[in-house]
Amino acid sequence: MSDAVIAVRYLLANDANLLAAVPATRIKAGVLPIKTVMPAVSVTHLDTQERLTISMSEPSIIARSRIQVSAFAKTYSQCKAILELVRKALPHTRGMVGGVELDSILPENANPDFFDTDDGIHMQSRDFIVQFVETM
Secondary structure (H helix, E strand, O other): HHHHHHHHHHHHHEEEEEEEOOOHHHHHEEOOOOOOOOOEEEEEEEEEEOOOOOOOOOOOOEEEEEEEEEEEEOOOHHHHHHHHHHHHHHHOOOEOOOOOEEEEEEEEEEEEEEOOOOEEEEEEEEEEEEEEEEEE
């Protein structure tokens, strides 16, 4: 599992306001299991870029990952409210978080709305840029 995913999931699963809407047991790293009870949140890794250096032999580097946080809910308004709580739970954080040394977390794109007509699930995701120290 990506260090960036670990840090983001840690912050979300320890935010009192988000936990009032989504239990910590339904804030998952990775893809949600089939038949997960709604509402739920998934944290997934999209990509990582390492800072390239001439020697490429430093014991640690700053890596930049794009992390996607997706909200799943039974109603459109609940989905939007959860994503707003997610945004507030991921402030411009710096320091040790869940064992990961963060340089920053910054909001990026809010992605399109989706709806699963078979299961009546509203979905939307938001991307965050997470910069962190990666030990080689």
